Amino acid sequence: MSPASHVHLQRLEAESIRILRQVATDFERPVLLYSVGKDSSVLLHLAMKAFYPAKPPFPLLHVDTTWKFKEMIAFRDDTAKRLGLELIVHTNPEGLAANTNPFTHGSSRYTDIMKTEALRQALDAGKYDAAIGGARRDEEKSRAKERIFSHRAKGHVWDPKNQRPELWSLYNTRINPGESMRVFPLSNWTETDIWAYIYMQDIPMPDLYLAAERPVVERDGALFMLDDERFPLQEGEQPQMRSVRFRTLGCYPLTAAIESSASTLAEVIIEMRSTRSSERAGRLIDKDQSASMEKKKKEGYF
Amino acid sequence: MSAVNKAKLDMQSFIELEGSKSMLKFITCGSVDDGKSTLIGRLLYDSQLLYEDQLEELKRDSKGRLSTEEDIDFSLLVDGLAAEREQGITIDVAYRFFSTSRRKFIVADTPGHEQYTRNMATGASTAEAAVLLIDARLGVSTQTRRHAYILSLVGVKHIVLAVNKIDLMDYSRQLFEDICKAFESFSRELGFNSVYAIPISALKGDNITKRSERMPWYSGQPLLTYLENLDPQREDSKKFRYAVQRVTRPNLDFRGYAGTVVGGEIAVGDEIMVAASLKRSRVRSIVTMDGNLPRAIRGDAVTLTLEDEIDISQGDVLHRPGEPLERSNQFQAHLIWMHEDPMLPERSYLMKIGTQTTPVQITDLKYAVNINTSEHLPATKVDLNGIAVCNFATAQPIAFDAYADNPETGSFILIDRISNNTVGAGMIDFGLHRGQNLSWQSFEINRETRARMKSQKPMVIWFTGLSASGKSSIADIVEQKLAAQNRHTYLLDGDNFRHGLNKDLGFTDADRVENIRRVAEVARLMADSGLIVMTAFISPFRRERRMAREIVGDIDFIEVFVDTPLEVCEARDPKGMYARARKGEIPNFTGISSPYEPPERADIHLEAGVRSAEELADEVLRMLQID
Numbered sequence: 017m018s019p020a021s022h023v024h025l026q027r028l029e030a031e032s033i034r035i036l037r038q039v040a041t042d043f044e045r046p047v048l049l050y051s052v053g054k055d056s057s058v059l060l061h062l063a064m065k066a067f068y069p070a071k072p073p074f075p076l077l078h079v080d081t082t083w084k085f086k087e088m089i090a091f092r093d094d095t096a097k098r099l100g101l102e103l104i105v106h107t108n109p110e111g112l113a114a115n116t117n118p119f120t121h122g123s124s125r126y127t128d129i130m131k132t133e134a135l136r137q138a139l140d141a142g143k144y145d146a147a148i149g150g151a152r153r154d155e156e157k158s159r160a161k162e163r164i165f166s167h168r169a170k171g172h173v174w175d176p177k178n179q180r181p182e183l184w185s186l187y188n189t190r191i192n193p194g195e196s197m198r199v200f201p202l203s204n205w206t207e208t209d210i211w212a213y214i215y216m217q218d219i220p221m222p223d224l225y226l227a228a229e230r231p232v233v234e235r236d237g238a239l240f241m242l243d244d245e246r247f248p249l250q251e252g253e254q255p256q257m258r259s260v261r262f263r264t265l266g267c268y269p270l271t272a273a274i275e276s277s278a279s280t281l282a283e284v285i286i287e288m289r290s291t292r293s294s295e296r297a298g299r300l301i302d303k304d305q306s307a308s309m310e311k312k313k314k315e316g317y318f
Numbered sequence: 319m320s321a322v323n324k325a326k327l328d329m330q331s332f333i334e335l336e337g338s339k340s341m342l343k344f345i346t347c348g349s350v351d352d353g354k355s356t357l358i359g360r361l362l363y364d365s366q367l368l369y370e371d372q373l374e375e376l377k378r379d380s381k382g383r384l385s386t387e388e389d390i391d392f393s394l395l396v397d398g399l400a401a402e403r404e405q406g407i408t409i410d411v412a413y414r415f416f417s418t419s420r421r422k423f424i425v426a427d428t429p430g431h432e433q434y435t436r437n438m439a440t441g442a443s444t445a446e447a448a449v450l451l452i453d454a455r456l457g458v459s460t461q462t463r464r465h466a467y468i469l470s471l472v473g474v475k476h477i478v479l480a481v482n483k484i485d486l487m488d489y490s491r492q493l494f495e496d497i498c499k500a501f502e503s504f505s506r507e508l509g510f511n512s513v514y515a516i517p518i519s520a521l522k523g524d525n526i527t528k529r530s531e532r533m534p535w536y537s538g539q540p541l542l543t544y545l546e547n548l549d550p551q552r553e554d555s556k557k558f559r560y561a562v563q564r565v566t567r568p569n570l571d572f573r574g575y576a577g578t579v580v581g582g583e584i585a586v587g588d589e590i591m592v593a594a595s596l597k598r599s600r601v602r603s604i605v606t607m608d609g610n611l612p613r614a615i616r617g618d619a620v621t622l623t624l625e626d627e628i629d630i631s632q633g634d635v636l637h638r639p640g641e642p643l644e645r646s647n648q649f650q651a652h653l654i655w656m657h658e659d660p661m662l663p664e665r666s667y668l669m670k671i672g673t674q675t676t677p678v679q680i681t682d683l684k685y686a687v688n689i690n691t692s693e694h695l696p697a698t699k700v701d702l703n704g705i706a707v708c709n710f711a712t713a714q715p716i717a718f719d720a721y722a723d724n725p726e727t728g729s730f731i732l733i734d735r736i737s738n739n740t741v742g743a744g745m746i747d748f749g750l751h752r753g754q755n756l757s758w759q760s761f762e763i764n765r766e767t768r769a770r771m772k773s774q775k776p777m778v779i780w781f782t783g784l785s786a787s788g789k790s791s792i793a794d795i796v797e798q799k800l801a802a803q804n805r806h807t808y809l810l811d812g813d814n815f816r817h818g819l820n821k822d823l824g825f826t827d828a829d830r831v832e833n834i835r836r837v838a839e840v841a842r843l844m845a846d847s848g849l850i851v852m853t854a855f856i857s858p859f860r861r862e863r864r865m866a867r868e869i870v871g872d873i874d875f876i877e878v879f880v881d882t883p884l885e886v887c888e889a890r891d892p893k894g895m896y897a898r899a900r901k902g903e904i905p906n907f908t909g910i911s912s913p914y915e916p917p918e919r920a921d922i923h924l925e926a927g928v929r930s931a932e933e934l935a936d937e938v939l940r941m942l943q944i945d
């Protein structure tokens with residue numbers, strides 16, 4: 017980006033790069049949580065920039081619930097290969113053995129086991145002392161108070177009442193044995209910033225963000241894509257082809273699609289700017305109670 | 319026009335719009351109930367940033383706890399955490415985002431109650447402007463003075479005085495003007511670059527996005543318009559400062575210094591100097607993944623390569639040769655205390671300044687500041703939310719600027735060495751130099767200081783038990799495990815004593831006592847220096863062990879009885895000592911020809927016959943609860 021224009025995106029970019037470098041310098045075993053979505057893509061792009069011409073000095077970690085969109089998995093593997101980065105994939109083995117799925121276990125227990133618990137397992141197994149994530153403060157209310165360097169006690173516990181004050185750009189990265197840090201370099205980005213940056217930097221994205229004819233089924237007023245044959249249809253549900261895209265990418269049975277004809281990034285951005293529903297509305301995790309995210313986070317969810 | 323082309327065109331304008339936007343970070347300050355949350359919620363609402371589902375949620379939440387006649391309680395938008403929502407208060411710093419066609423805004427919301435100073439200073443540290451709320455009914459209050467003082471201390475230069483709830487005072491012009499005057503009269507000394515007063519009603523939306531018809535007498539700008547146009551310029555120093563974060567060496571041909579320009583600017587070919595070593599070189603290239611740049615300005619995160627191979631590492635600061643930073647191991651600073659445990663001058667803390675972290679001590683607490691009156695008060699400690707002026711001394715000289723010249727190179731945080739909490743925030747006033755008689759050395763260094771530097775509690779762990787009972791092996795594993803946790807330890811055993819310090823001693827009773835006395839004295843000295851000391855000596859007599867405990871004095875003394883049955887020890891007999899003792903070749907051999915007096919109440923009693931040394935070591939660690 018040229019120095020004169022895009023002032024605010026440039027400021028955001030520089031701030032994130034600075035944070036990423038700090039993680040690499042101050043921690044022994046950092047890891048970047050790569051979830052394949054747009055925020056992760058921006059995060060990864062910034063990590064490539066932060067250490068250029070060297071490679072980021074940390075691996076990517078993906079918590080695979082086995083229910084991600086197929087295309088996400090392919091995109092993930094391609095990305096790691098294209099950038100020449102180490103990719104670690106973890107699935108909760110007990111969850112897998114018990115065939116934990118969003119249908120019979122319910123979305124909340126499923127998320128606990130296949131995401132939150134799996135993440136804890138993966139972080140423990142890798143002895144990672146810093147996990148870099150793509151969360152933004154504008155996403156959700158409990159995120160608004162999260163620090164950029166967010167301290168986790170033993171067992172990955174987050175104590176929102178006892179956060180370290182964070183002043184200037186002086187991040188306190190010190191931890192005691194057994195403790196860890198979650199780091200959010202995109203804290204000050206908004207959804208609009210992310211899209212504008214993706215467009216301007218031409219960052220590769222999974223096609224799922226673009227509208228295409230996809231097999232979907234309508235349930236409780238939301239559209240779900242039948243990404244494979246594991247999606248059990250209920251009485252009267254008819255699979256149909258519709259032109260849909262996704263605003264966020266997660267586990268396909270939990271990620272609602274929106275009807276759209278926006279098949280280019282430009283169209284998506286334009287469409288997004290005129291919509292009136294926040295991105296998490298497509299994610300079932302928040303529906304139960306508006307404090308559910310905070311509860312999840314205390315338990316170690318990202 | 320095709321949809322695709324239209325999208326491209328729209329996209330063009332979107333990108334142009336996004337591209338032309340600047341960013342403003344501001345903080346809102348006010349006391350409880352001044353209407354801060356309502357104001358921020360209103361800004362989000364009026365700038366159309368709420369999505370429908372968020373509005374729905376808000377309306378749902380507003381039911382049942384609404385104290386006003388309006389449909390929507392805007393303050394709910396900004397009260398983030400569940401616990402706070404239940405109590406109806408906010409307790410921390412929350413960041414909110416909204417954007418207009420001209421600007422992206424990041425708002426730090428710092429709620430008003432007892433931890434206010436800490437939270438407000440945190441929010442203000444990254445703010446370029448402040449919206450200071452005043453309840454029109456109360457006028458300029460003690461709180462207003464406090465807020466203004468903190469803003470000035472942290473160096474916020476642009477103030478918007480939002481006189482809120484003007485609807486409750488009949489939109490009175492007189493009242494508004496009186497408040498402005500009162501504020502002006504005391505804020506003059508606070509060094510703000512601009513103060514702009516606006517009469518508003520956050521609840522009713524007066525003078526928020528457009529000028530209110532209910533106050534025709536007000537000819538100024540509405541709040542949002544003013545914030546959109548505010549020029550957040552500061553009169554910071556333009557001197558080049560570059561904080562090195564990493565040395566980048568992907569291969570032998572490339573050596574770069576990744577960092578951020580934290581002051582001024584730099585161009586290819588410019589001469590630079592390393593603050594710590596005074597080594598010079600020239601900038602060969604300014605590298606980014608998007609291509610090399612001819613120059614980099616304040617805020618840019620880049621990688622510099624230099625013409626010469628000079629020694630630069632993480633934590634270094636680069637500057638231009640004629641524009642040095644101050645360099646000293648002593649300085650005076652304003653300190654804001656942020657932790658429940660008070661700041662005590664004799665303590666040593668870690669100080670993070672720029673990209674380096676170094677031990678620091680407060681050598682002189684000059685005075686505390688009463689933030690309501692700006693009065694100076696004598697003090698011996700600083701409590702949570704207290705503000706004080708202190709002299710500091712670091713172990714090594716550091717490079718810095720006065721905070722007023724450059725907040726990036728003049729600010730620091732203090733970190734507790736044991737908990738690693740951020741306990742204080744400092745703003746450097748000026749460096750202190752020779753002859754000012756406040757050197758690091760003149761300061762009393764005691765056991766606590768040394769222990770804190772090692773982030774641990776010193777102690778003596780006294781292993782006792784028969785020969786071959788496993789004392790040394792267990793102590794050895796304990797030491798390894800402690801070291802793995804970054805603990806500083808030392809193991810005293812026969813090997814390092816009999817051949818050195820105690821080589822003049824034999825095995826007579828008197829010599830045995832002297833042996834233990836010396837071990838205990840050395841253990842005490844080492845623990846006094848902050849170490850976790852382990853001793854592994856048979857020490858068969860209760861009286862000797864009591865003597866050792868007394869010598870060690872007020873340092874924790876943990877007696878570990880390695881209780882391995884004699885048969886087991888004898889069967890192990892690694893050096894054939896038991897066999898020789900049985901044959902009568904070794905007189906006074908403990909267990910055979912000399913008694914072992916088991917401890918009556920050992921601090922840790924290890925049933926050691928069958929379990930592995932590893933298991934026993936883990937038990938010791940568990941009992942010690944060191945981590």
Ligand SMILES: Nc1nc2c(ncn2[C@@H]2O[C@H](COP(=O)(O)OP(=O)(O)O)[C@@H](O)[C@H]2O)c(=O)[nH]1
Pocket residue numbers: 348349350351352353354355356357385386393430482483484485486518519520521522
């Ligand atoms: N009449 C009137 N009431 C207001 C105004 N601004 C806020 N309030 C009310 O004052 C109370 C405290 O507001 P709140 O935003 O929660 O204050 P905070 O503690 O500063 O965040 C609430 O009952 C608001 O509805 C205003 O401009 N006019």
